[in-house]
Amino acid sequence: MNLSQNMEDYLKAIFQIGHGESASTSEIAERLSVNPASVTGMLKKLAELKLVEYVSYRGVTLTHAGRKIALEVLRHHRLIETYLAEALGYEWDQVHDEAERLEHHISEEFEDRIAKMLGDPLYDPHGDPIPTKDGRLPPVSRERLADANEGETVTVRRVGSEDSTTLRFLKEHGIRLGAALRITKRDDRTHTITVHVQRTRVDLSNDVCKIIFVERGS
Amino acid sequence: MNLSQNMEDYLKAIFQIGHGESASTSEIAERLSVNPASVTGMLKKLAELKLVEYVSYRGVTLTHAGRKIALEVLRHHRLIETYLAEALGYEWDQVHDEAERLEHHISEEFEDRIAKMLGDPLYDPHGDPIPTKDGRLPPVSRERLADANEGETVTVRRVGSEDSTTLRFLKEHGIRLGAALRITKRDDRTHTITVHVQRTRVDLSNDVCKIIFVERGS
DNA sequence: CCCCACATTTAGGTGTAACTAACTTTTCTT
DNA sequence: AAGAAAAGTTAGTTACACCTAAATGTGGGG
Numbered sequence: 007m008n009l010s011q012n013m014e015d016y017l018k019a020i021f022q023i024g025h026g027e028s029a030s031t032s033e034i035a036e037r038l039s040v041n042p043a044s045v046t047g048m049l050k051k052l053a054e055l056k057l058v059e060y061v062s063y064r065g066v067t068l069t070h071a072g073r074k075i076a077l078e079v080l081r082h083h084r085l086i087e088t089y090l091a092e093a094l095g096y097e098w099d100q101v102h103d104e105a106e107r108l109e110h111h112i113s114e115e116f117e118d119r120i121a122k123m124l125g126d127p128l129y130d131p132h133g134d135p136i137p138t139k140d141g142r143l144p145p146v147s148r149e150r151l152a153d154a155n156e157g158e159t160v161t162v163r164r165v166g167s168e169d170s171t172t173l174r175f176l177k178e179h180g181i182r183l184g185a186a187l188r189i190t191k192r193d194d195r196t197h198t199i200t201v202h203v204q205r206t207r208v209d210l211s212n213d214v215c216k217i218i219f220v221e222r223g224s
Numbered sequence: 225m226n227l228s229q230n231m232e233d234y235l236k237a238i239f240q241i242g243h244g245e246s247a248s249t250s251e252i253a254e255r256l257s258v259n260p261a262s263v264t265g266m267l268k269k270l271a272e273l274k275l276v277e278y279v280s281y282r283g284v285t286l287t288h289a290g291r292k293i294a295l296e297v298l299r300h301h302r303l304i305e306t307y308l309a310e311a312l313g314y315e316w317d318q319v320h321d322e323a324e325r326l327e328h329h330i331s332e333e334f335e336d337r338i339a340k341m342l343g344d345p346l347y348d349p350h351g352d353p354i355p356t357k358d359g360r361l362p363p364v365s366r367e368r369l370a371d372a373n374e375g376e377t378v379t380v381r382r383v384g385s386e387d388s389t390t391l392r393f394l395k396e397h398g399i400r401l402g403a404a405l406r407i408t409k410r411d412d413r414t415h416t417i418t419v420h421v422q423r424t425r426v427d428l429s430n431d432v433c434k435i436i437f438v439e440r441g442s
Numbered sequence: 443c444c445c446c447a448c449a450t451t452t453a454g455g456t457g458t459a460a461c462t463a464a465c466t467t468t469t470c471t472t
Numbered sequence: 473a474a475g476a477a478a479a480g481t482t483a484g485t486t487a488c489a490c491c492t493a494a495a496t497g498t499g500g501g502g
Contacts, residue, residue, distance in 0.1 A: 012459065031480055044460055046481055051458095063467055063480060093311070094337045107329040113322055119312045230489065249450060262490055264451055269488095281450060281497055 007055070007075070011110040014079045016048050017057060020068055021076035028065035077137040082109040082117060084130035084137075089120045091131040098131040098165075098182075099173035132173075133164030133183050133219070149222065151187070151199065152215035159188045160220035167217045176218075179208045186224035225273070225293070229328040232297045234266050235275060238286055239294035246283035295355040300327040300335060302348035302355075307338045309349040316349040316383075316400075317391035350391075351382030351401050351437070367440065369405070369417065370433035377406045378438035385435045394436075397426045404442035 009017075019037045023029040031049070035042040053060040057072035068076060086105040090096040096104070121127075121139075128144040130136055135144040147163045154160050162185045165176065180203040181187070190207070191200040197212035210218075227235075237255045241247040249267070253260040271278040275290035286294060304323040308314040314322070339345075339357075346362040348354055353362040365381040372378050380403045383394065398421040399405070408425070409418040415430035428436075 010458075032478090040459085041461060042480065043462080043482080047459075090334075094334075094341070096333075096337075100333070104331055104334060107331075108326065111325040111329050113325075115318070116312075116322060119314075123312070228488075250448095258489085259491060260450065261452080261492080265489075 007071075009075065012048070013052060013055075013057075014075065014110055016045075016052060017068065017072050017076040018079045018083075020058065020066060021073065021080065024067060028067045030065050034066075074141055077141045077143070079109055081137040081139070082112060084134055085117060085121055085124070085127075086112070087130045087132070088124055088127050088136065092124055093120075097174075097177065099170040099177065101131055102168040102170070129164075131183075132166070132168070133162075134166070147219045147221050149220050150216055151189075151201075151210070151218040151220050152212055154189050154199075154220060154222075156189055156192050158222065159186060159224045160222055161186055161224050162218060163221050164219040165217060166219060172214065172217075176214075180204060180206060181208065181218070187220070225289075227273075227293065230266070231270060231273075231275075232293065232328055234263075234270060235286065235290050235294040236297045236301075238276065238284060239291065239298065242285060246285045248283050252284075292359055295359045295361070297327055299355040299357070300330060302352055303335060303339055303342070303345070304330070305348045305350070306342055306345050306354065310342055311338075315392075315395065317388040317395060319349055320386040320388070347382075349401075350384070350386070351380075352384070365437045365439050367438050368434055369407075369419075369428070369436040369438050370430055372407050372417075372438060372440075374407055374410050376440065377404060377442045378440055379404055379442050380436060381439050382437040383435060384437060390432065390435075394432075398422060398424060399426065399436070405438070 015038060016034065019034050020029045023033045023037065031042050031045045034049075035045045038045075049058060049060045049066050052058040052072065053066075056069055057075065058066045058068055060066045083105045086108050087101040090101045090104055091098060128136055128138075133146070135146050137143050149160075151160065151162075162181060162183055164183075165173065165181075167173065176182070185203055187201040187203055189199060190202050193199070199210050199212065199215050201208055201210060233256060234252065237252050238247045241251045241255065249260050249263045252267075253263045256263075267276060267278045267284050270276040270290065271284075274287055275293065276284045276286055278284045301323045304326050305319040308319045308322055309316060346354055346356075351364070353364050355361050367378075369378065369380075380399060380401055382401075383391065383399075385391065394400070403421055405419040405421055407417060407419050410416075411418070417428050417430065417433050419426055419428060
């Protein structure tokens with residue numbers, strides 16, 4: 007099946023929103039920065055191709071075939087991100103945009119070569135799982151920093167954001183994959199969590215804490 | 225100026241055909257595998273943008289701005305080819321197709337990083353010159369193997385083809401950049417040139433000899 | 443110097459994917 | 473449960489870049 011870049015982007019977006027559940031027209035429109043009306047049109051086309059299950063006004067889910075393609079695109083994206091970081095020295099806040107454009111244009115050959123060169127990595131620079139060639143997703147922590155208790159010490163395992171400003175902020179405060187965080191204070195009124203990284207103190211908004219995934223213990 | 229991938233391809237094609245002289249509609253159509261009528265349409269658009277000088281029925285040349293873009297695209301293409309070969313172990317017959325797709329989708333950042341990593345190379349795996357960032361083309365040999373005399377020994381400096389079958393053929397017979405060839409026979413009736421590479425003998429058609437550029441002496 | 447073959451352009455049409463505006467369906471609020 | 477707000481869809485356009493078929497321009501040979 008030879009899909010347009012646009013179709014691939016839609017499938018990826020549906021996968022990332024839905025994660026099994028159904029995605030709404032407006033969520034997809036938001037993520038892809040297009041008009042909701044355009045989404046409706048595309049969903050019909052994808053449904054024709056049996057890549058999604060689409061019910062008017064009710065949302066959309068991926069079929070098995072659609073999920074497979076979404077995972078392939080995601081594999082490309084995350085392998086490229088990893089490659090840019092490991093082989094070309096990109097920072098984790100720079101890799102997303104570059105990968106977003108390249109993911110649709112690399113060959114199977116290229117995919118295989120960089121995967122091999124990197125030692126078939128399972129996680130990208132943000133800790134997101136890289137789908138394997140046969141379409142399995144390595145396990146990830148779903149434990150959010152936002153849900154950790156005062157006094158606990160946790161290890162950063164994943165940062166579920168591609169926003170470069172957020173990523174740069176975290177990097178500058180020593181919050182990177184594998185970093186140990188001690189939660190020193192939860193202020194539920196100001197929706198702020200105070201953590202210590204090494205010996206420095208950082209205040210984090212609740213929004214940021216929702217996208218930082220951790221493992222209990224250090 | 226933000227051009228479509230297609231426009232970039234047209235500018236590159238015009239540059240490569242014309243090399244200063246004007247390119248014809250049909251030459252461009254042939255190179256890009258599109259209908260001549262489509263070329264006419266695109267040339268009008270490019271002329272509007274002041275990227276080409278176009279006179280109906282007479283052909284087209286690049287303006288200064290158009291040439292600049294063509295050189296940038298060519299720089300991307302050839303840097304990527306070089307990178308694929310040097311960093312990822314591609315063979316010279318595999319690099320073109322991959323580069324053709326990637327060249328339009330890499331950032332300035334990516335260009336700079338691979339150029340630096342490669343030590344700002346001046347020639348790609350085929351010996352073609354890589355335009356510098358400020359738009360200069362490193363010098364190349366224009367001496368064709370087809371024009372060399374019986375008994376001469378020459379060094380291969382450039383192979384002006386991206387056709388993978390041709391490139392594979394040459395590779396398999398030891399004809400690579402830097403190889404020393406001794407012209408042992410010219411048969412002007414069968415349009416064939418016989419050369420010796422190391423100790424093995426190879427018969428080359430005149431067509432092939434026209435795209436192999438050499439330097440006199442070994 | 444005229445005519446013909448070939449090159450090129452014009453005209454009209456296709457498919458993709460976006461947009462806006464207007465309409466319909468669903469969901470929330472009271 | 474009614475009506476308003478939000479979400480989603482339909483209809484009609486636009487832009488891009490391709491195509492085919494028909495018309496037109498150009499240059500060389502008789």
